[in-house]
Amino acid sequence: MMQENYLAKWLNNELTDAELVEFKKSEEYTSYVKIKEASSTLEAPSFDLDAAWEEHKNKRNKEQPKVVTLQPYKRFLQLAAAVAVLLVASYFYLGTLDQSISTQYAENKEVILPDSSEIVLNAESSISYSEKNWDKERNISLQGEAYFKVAKGKRFTVATESGTVAVLGTQFNVENRNGFFEVTCFEGLVSVTFNNKETKLPAGSSFLVINGKEVSVSGPDTTTPSWVNKESSFKSIPLQFVLNELQRQHNVIVETKDIDTSQLFTGTFSNTEIYVALQSISVPTQLKFKLEGNKVVFYAKNAE
Amino acid sequence: MNNNEQDNVCKEEVFSTLFSSHSKTVFNYIYYKFGNEEKAYDAVQEAFVKLWENCGKVTPSKAKSYVYTVANNLYLNVIKSEKVRLKHRDKVVTTTNESPEFLMEEDQFKEKLQNALDSLPENQRTTFLLNRIDGKKYKEIAEMEGVSVKAIEKRMHLALKALREKIDGI
Incomplete structure (x- = not known):
C-alpha cells in the first residue's frame, strides 16, 4: 500500500525502502523515471538579471x-x-481701532453696545467708540442724531462738536447738525456741557442751541423721540432745519424759491410717506411745492 | 538571530540582494502560470517597485513572499494562460555514445512532455516546474502559493500522474 501523494514523495526521495521496491515493480515506473529525467533538463525563458x-x-x-x-x-x-x-x-x-457705525440718507440703524446699552441712529449720522476700552470708559463720539438707552453703570459720555452729554443711566436723544444742537432727556438725569457751562437736564426736558445761541424750549410730549416712530417733530424750529431733516429722511434734494427759511415751524412730518410729509410742511406754512424725481422745490403761493 | 534580518529593506545592499535572489524566480513563477514572458517581466518590475515604495513597512524576512504576492495579484483573473514554451538544455555533448535512434526517441519524449505540461492545470504546472526547474522545495512553493505543504504535495502527485497518462497515451 503506497502512502498518499507517493509520486511527490518519490520525486523528493521520501519514500520508504519498501514503498520504493513496490513502486519500482509497477509498470508506470519507467515512464515516471523518464519524466523525472526529462523535466530536469527543462529551462525557463532567459532572464537578464542586470537589465532587469x-x-x-x-x-x-x-x-x-x-x-x-x-x-x-x-x-x-x-x-x-x-x-x-x-x-x-x-x-x-x-x-x-475704534468701532464706527454710520447711516446714509433715509436710513436708521440700531446698535447694541458691549454693556447692552442701545443706540438708535437717525438718518445720516455716525457714532464711533472703542470696543476694547468700553469696560473702562463709556465714550461715544456722535455726528448727527441718535437716541440713547443707556444701561446703568459708569459715566456714559456722548461727545459732539457742539457739546458733551454725560449720564449715568437713562434715555435721551442727541441731535447735532450744522448750527443745531439739541438734547432731549426722556428718563433719568442728563448733564449737558455747552460752552464750558454745565446744564442739568431732568426727564421730560430739552436743551436746544440754534446757531450758537441757547433757545429755551418746552420738553417732549412723548417718551421716545418721534423719529424712532418714523416721524419728525418740531416745536418752534426755523424752517431751514426742518427742510434739512426732510432731505435726510426722504433722501431728496430740497430747494426753496423766495421764501423765508428762518420762520419758525411747529409740526410733525412722516418719515416714510414723502407726499404726506410735504403736505405736512406746506399746508401750515402756506407754501407750495413741486416734486420731480428726488427734487423738491418749495415756493411762495403768491409767487405764481 | 540573524542580524541581517533586522536590516531595513530600504537599504540599497539589502534591496539589491533581494532583487538578485528573487527576481528570476518571480519571473519564472509568473511565466509558468501564464506562459507570457512579457507579462512575467512586467510582474517582476511591478513587484519590486512596490517593494521599494513600501520598503519601510516590509521586513526582509517578509519581502520574499511580498513580491510573489504582488506579482501574483497583478494578473489575478486578468490574463488567460498561453502555451508554456520551455527550452531544453542540450545534453548531446555528454551523451555522444547514445544511438541516433535513442536521441530521436528522447527528443520525441521531450516534445510529448512539453505538450503534456501545457495541458496541465495552472497550479499543478507551476508547482511542478518550480520544483523541477528552480529546485524549489515543497515548503517554499507552499509559501509562494499561500497553501499548505500537503496541498503542494497533492498538486505534485496529480501533476506527475497526469503527465504520465498524457505521455503514455492513456
Missing part, C-alpha cells in the same frame, strides 16, 4: 515625481500659514 535591475532603477526614479508632487501642497501650507499670521495680526490691530 537597471530597468528597476529607472522605474524607481520615475516614481520620484510622486514625492515631488507633494511640494506644491507644502508651498500652499506655507502660504496659508503666512495668511493666517496676517489675519491674526490684523485682527488684533483692528481690535484696537
Whole structure:
C-alpha cells in the first residue's frame, strides 16, 4: 500500500525502502523515471538579471515625481500659514481701532453696545467708540442724531462738536447738525456741557442751541423721540432745519424759491410717506411745492 | 538571530540582494502560470517597485513572499494562460555514445512532455516546474502559493500522474 501523494514523495526521495521496491515493480515506473529525467533538463525563458535591475532603477526614479508632487501642497501650507499670521495680526490691530457705525440718507440703524446699552441712529449720522476700552470708559463720539438707552453703570459720555452729554443711566436723544444742537432727556438725569457751562437736564426736558445761541424750549410730549416712530417733530424750529431733516429722511434734494427759511415751524412730518410729509410742511406754512424725481422745490403761493 | 534580518529593506545592499535572489524566480513563477514572458517581466518590475515604495513597512524576512504576492495579484483573473514554451538544455555533448535512434526517441519524449505540461492545470504546472526547474522545495512553493505543504504535495502527485497518462497515451 503506497502512502498518499507517493509520486511527490518519490520525486523528493521520501519514500520508504519498501514503498520504493513496490513502486519500482509497477509498470508506470519507467515512464515516471523518464519524466523525472526529462523535466530536469527543462529551462525557463532567459532572464537578464542586470537589465532587469537597471530597468528597476529607472522605474524607481520615475516614481520620484510622486514625492515631488507633494511640494506644491507644502508651498500652499506655507502660504496659508503666512495668511493666517496676517489675519491674526490684523485682527488684533483692528481690535484696537475704534468701532464706527454710520447711516446714509433715509436710513436708521440700531446698535447694541458691549454693556447692552442701545443706540438708535437717525438718518445720516455716525457714532464711533472703542470696543476694547468700553469696560473702562463709556465714550461715544456722535455726528448727527441718535437716541440713547443707556444701561446703568459708569459715566456714559456722548461727545459732539457742539457739546458733551454725560449720564449715568437713562434715555435721551442727541441731535447735532450744522448750527443745531439739541438734547432731549426722556428718563433719568442728563448733564449737558455747552460752552464750558454745565446744564442739568431732568426727564421730560430739552436743551436746544440754534446757531450758537441757547433757545429755551418746552420738553417732549412723548417718551421716545418721534423719529424712532418714523416721524419728525418740531416745536418752534426755523424752517431751514426742518427742510434739512426732510432731505435726510426722504433722501431728496430740497430747494426753496423766495421764501423765508428762518420762520419758525411747529409740526410733525412722516418719515416714510414723502407726499404726506410735504403736505405736512406746506399746508401750515402756506407754501407750495413741486416734486420731480428726488427734487423738491418749495415756493411762495403768491409767487405764481 | 540573524542580524541581517533586522536590516531595513530600504537599504540599497539589502534591496539589491533581494532583487538578485528573487527576481528570476518571480519571473519564472509568473511565466509558468501564464506562459507570457512579457507579462512575467512586467510582474517582476511591478513587484519590486512596490517593494521599494513600501520598503519601510516590509521586513526582509517578509519581502520574499511580498513580491510573489504582488506579482501574483497583478494578473489575478486578468490574463488567460498561453502555451508554456520551455527550452531544453542540450545534453548531446555528454551523451555522444547514445544511438541516433535513442536521441530521436528522447527528443520525441521531450516534445510529448512539453505538450503534456501545457495541458496541465495552472497550479499543478507551476508547482511542478518550480520544483523541477528552480529546485524549489515543497515548503517554499507552499509559501509562494499561500497553501499548505500537503496541498503542494497533492498538486505534485496529480501533476506527475497526469503527465504520465498524457505521455503514455492513456
